Amino acid sequence: MLSQPQKIRVMFSKTGSLKFISHLDLNRTVRSAFLRSRLPIWYTKGFNPHPKTVFSVPLSVGTASLCEFMDFRVTEEITGEAICERLNAVFPVGLRAIEAYEPVKKFHDIGWADYELVFEIPDAASMAEPVRELLSGEIVIDKTTKIGTRTVDITSLVRVLDVTVEDEKLVLKLRLSADDASYVNPKYIVELMISKLGIPGEKDDYTVCRTAVYCKDGETIFR
Amino acid sequence: MKIPERILKKVEKPARYTGGEWGQTVKDKNAVDVRFAFCFPDTYEIGMSNLGVRILYHVLNSREDTWAERAYAPWVDMEAAMREEGIPLWAHESGDPLKEFDILGFSIQYELCYTNVLNMLDLAGIPLLSSERENGDPIIMAGGPCTYNAEPIADYFDLCMIGEGEEVIDELVSLYKEHKLRGFDRKAYLHEAAKIEGVYVPSLYTPAYNEDGTLASFTPLYDDIPVKIKKRIIKDLDKSPFPTKLVMPFIETVQDKITLEVYRGCIRGCRFCQAGVVWRPVREKSVEVLSEQAKVLSDATGYDEMTLSSLSISDYSCIDKLTDELLKWTDERKISLSLPSLRVDSFTKELMEKISTVRTGSLTFAPEAGTQRLRDVINKNVRKEDLLRACRVAFEGGKSQVKLYFMQGLPTETNEDLDGIRELAQSVIAEYYATPNRPKKAPGVTISAACFIPKPFTAFQWEAQCDMETLLEKQKYLDAQINDRKIKYNYHDAKVSRIEAVFARGDRRLNRALAEAHKRGLRFDGWDEHFSYEGWMASFEAAGIDPSFYANRAFGEDELLPWDYIDIGVTKEFLLRERHRAYAAATTRNCRETCNGCGANHLGGERSCCPSLKK
Incomplete structure (x- = not known):
């Protein structure tokens, strides 16, 4: 005891x-x-x-x-x-x-999280470049909360680590803010892709997985 | 899990569909002879709580040669996605389509799930009618309370298990395996199955009707199958199969706890109650066995709540000993005990102090009728003084809210009886203020009134349900009577109760109406948002059926009833005697006080309270 x-x-x-x-x-x-x-x-x-x-x-x-x-x-x-x-x-x-x-460490020391998004889309190879382009510019999303929908610029809260094609699937590796105040849900990136590039389509399957969590500096692994 | 993730991402509560829960049974499908799926024609949350399915899942998976899985009715959003993409209904454990299974066993708990049965078969891609199924299709069987009158769904089932299923399901699977290994022939299997005690194969019995629409005869096709089908019971509950683990639902279910079944049957004999008759004779489990089973289940599940279950828990002959035994270890393990509805005459301070959920939450009592006269008619055997005494105990224990269950439209009911409901609620409020050490809160009484539904195998099986107008008038009348803000009056939808009444006492001709309802897209009738009275009326009309013939007609005492081919143990003569006593407002004493000769004792049974039971 x-x-x-x-x-x-x-x-x-x-x-x-x-x-x-x-x-x-x-x-x-x-x-x-x-x-x-x-x-x-x-x-x-x-x-x-x-x-x-x-x-x-x-x-x-x-x-x-x-x-x-x-x-x-x-x-x-x-x-x-x-x-x-x-x-x-x-x-x-x-x-x-x-x-x-x-x-x-305390949970509020968390600042960032890595995600892997895998899209099973037709002709994935040709979509890597447009996705890279989409995410290299300004990233503005429509954020829906209880109060309503507002447009938010999340450019500084998104780091694109890698956009590749593996087994004919489009694989996106992102580091997104996981800070209490500026948490970015990976679904916003998917929604952005759907609205700007039309992928993933309604019948395309995709998965999202959180792969690592970091402290505020975005480098030290949180544990 | 073979449902595309994008579908799971867009439906409500996706964990209803994934399977993979702790406690589920997974086997190698190539290493078993029989694949069985328990199908529950309602949502996952309701189906996962069913005690019967929990037990039978264990029974079949204890067999090395059989793998039993589970399937539920998909909610409408999932159904839409499945239909759009042509995904057939699947079993949770393997993700394999139900079509590929050997046997599907439906648990039929209430009449309003019949359309879900048809919808599930349809979604599985299996022919709806038994007569249209071929050797390669699964055998579709039914069990559960509604099989005590399976006639309205008889065309859709290959066979029904009448009574308690633990043993008969095992026999049916063994017989199936035998037939499968020597080349399966559907007709031969069903003919053999019909010879097993407690098995009803609807296609092997033919009804004929009189000119007035009543049943003239009900004849078996073969000489070697029984004319009357005897209900199965488990003789010794201490020795009956008992699950040593449970499938732990990922999402909250309606009975998200351990259900410890203490005994079967009921000593009471309320004249409207079907369960109290069809589960006879009373058979108890011993305290030692219950205590051991409770421990095993709490270790295996990690549930922090356990409910003691039976039709009237306080009638268990060793209730004090059992609760004492359980409390020795449940507190230390952070497990709280709860009891379902209690009879007011047995509700004591001691019991209340032991049971934590009685200490929290609100209390529910079921006087069922407003006046002593009507309570005598239904043989409730509860007096106003009992109710007030029980309420006082509750108030002294810190309660301020009481819920009272009633039925409206009972045989012989008048406005005076409805007034009695209001008066009873007011007496409870008065009792609250007369209790010196009551809590410092305003009291509240909720009256919850169901519509009386005549059910097969009850003393009231011959009674007519009040017509819709009368039911609505009664509700309006009582609503106008209640003008105390401390009393809340809730009542059931009379339209729903009417459909339930039609099917409860229905015959085979209703199968057509069910087909029409399915064609019109009816399902989830038990859910307010999907129930369509107009849809049902249109279905009856299209099928050429007058619903009043079943719901609102008093059946003749010498009439052949659609369910008379079942030997329930209790005799028709006893039920008739009880009906006549009801009209004389004469009560009948409970089974522990005296034997009333109901007939159930010839079925046998261990630890039964039946004084005249033949050992």
Whole structure:
């Protein structure tokens, strides 16, 4: 037994079926997995005890991720390896604990995130250049919030890392702002491509995956 | 998962469709002999909660030679996408089209899901009518409460399981395998299946009708299949198959918790209640077995809530012992216990203190009728004093809100009985103010009134439902009576209740109306936003059917009823006796006090309360 509950951060991936569950449902899924794992999770006191699980930058439904983070506390000494092992034994396929440790950085230190967008479009090879061109200029999007739609210039919040064609698929690697105040959802880039270039078309499948998370400087890997 | 991602990205709640949940069973399809899919004709959220499917999924997947999967009715946005792109309905675990399966087992829980059954078959690309299916098509079977009168859907099913399915489903799959391995012939399989106790093969029975439209005869095609089909029961529930894990839904479902089934049947005998008759005789599980099963399930699922389930939980003979046993470990594991509706005469302070959800949330009681006279007619055996005492216990425990369930349109009901509903609600409010240590809040009573629907295998199976105008008048009358802002009055849509009544007591001719409804695009009838009364009326008309014949006609006591071919255990003579007692406002004592000779005891059963049960 620890005198004080110890903070733990788990880096995990959310892929396959799991990318289609919402943030709220992820919370439920993790909560039941905690109980199955019999890990010494710390619960809040009071009438309705619950594990105080905090997640980093929420992910849109439909977007996969290789680097999500959640914080919680444990009441007993336990190694990171043991935590991962016990969580992975009870996580559904698509949810994988990669690393567990005592966190140093705070979630609001997050500044950027990398995404890989893969488009299965006809004649992908010929579309790489127009996409590069589209994203090298000014990037202005229509952002829809609860208050309404407004036009926002996100040029400084988007860094294009690579536009390539692999297996006849168009692959886009982007670093987007993940800062609380200026978070850029990758869907805006897809919407921009649809409106300016007509890709992906209605029948074209595409995937979006968050591949890395960085601190404010855009270089130091967040962990 | 084989649905294109772009479709999943645009539909509501995509996690309804992906499969891949913790606890699902995945097998190598090439290593099994029989592929089975449980089909639930409603949304994922409703289907995932069904206890019967949970149990049978476990039963079939315990067999090495069988892989059982799940399928649900896609919501309308997904259906539109599927139709546009020609994607056939699939099973969640493998993603394979249902068409490729050996057997589809539909769980039929209520009449308003019938159109969803047809829509699912249509989306799966399987011929709707049993008579049009060929050897290569799956066998379509039905189970669940509606199979106690499957006549209105008989043309669409190859066979129905009557009663509890744990054993019979196993026998049906074994027989299927036998036939499949020696070259499957549909007709031969169905003929053999019809000889299994509890199996009804509609195509092997022919109804004939009198000139007035009533049923004249109901005849089996062969001499070697039963004239009367005997309901199946599990004799010893302690030994019956029990799931050791559950599929954990990704999204919130209607019963998102462990359901611990404590016993089957009911000692009460309310005269409107079908469940209380068709589940007889009462059979309990022992505290030891329940406690062990609860532990296994809580380990395997990680659910933090567990509900004790049965028709009337406080009638369980060891309820105190069971709750004590469970509370020994549930608190420590952060699991809260909950109970479904409680009878007012058994609601005690001790019970309330034990059950956390009773401490939070609002409380629900079901007096069902407003006056003692009418409560005697329906044999509810609950007095006003009981209700007020239960409410006082609740108020002393910190409650201020009470929900009361009633039925309107019960046989012999008059305006006086409707006044009684209002008076009862007012008495509850008065009781609140008369409770010295009540909470410091304004009280509230919600009256929730359903329309009476006569159901097969009840003492009221012969009764007519009030016509629409009368039902609406009754609702209007009571609405005008209530002018206290602390009392809220909700009532069910009379139109929905009427359609339910038509199908509840329907015969085979209704299959045509169902086909018409499907043609008109009706589905999700249980959902307000999709229910179309006009659509139904047009369907009846096109099929040449008068809905009043089924809903609003008092059936003759000597009439051959469409469901008379089922031996439910309880005799027709007993139900008739109960009907006559109802008209005399005479109550019948519960099974624990005395045996009323209902007939269910001849089915046998362990740990039954039945005093005259033959051991």
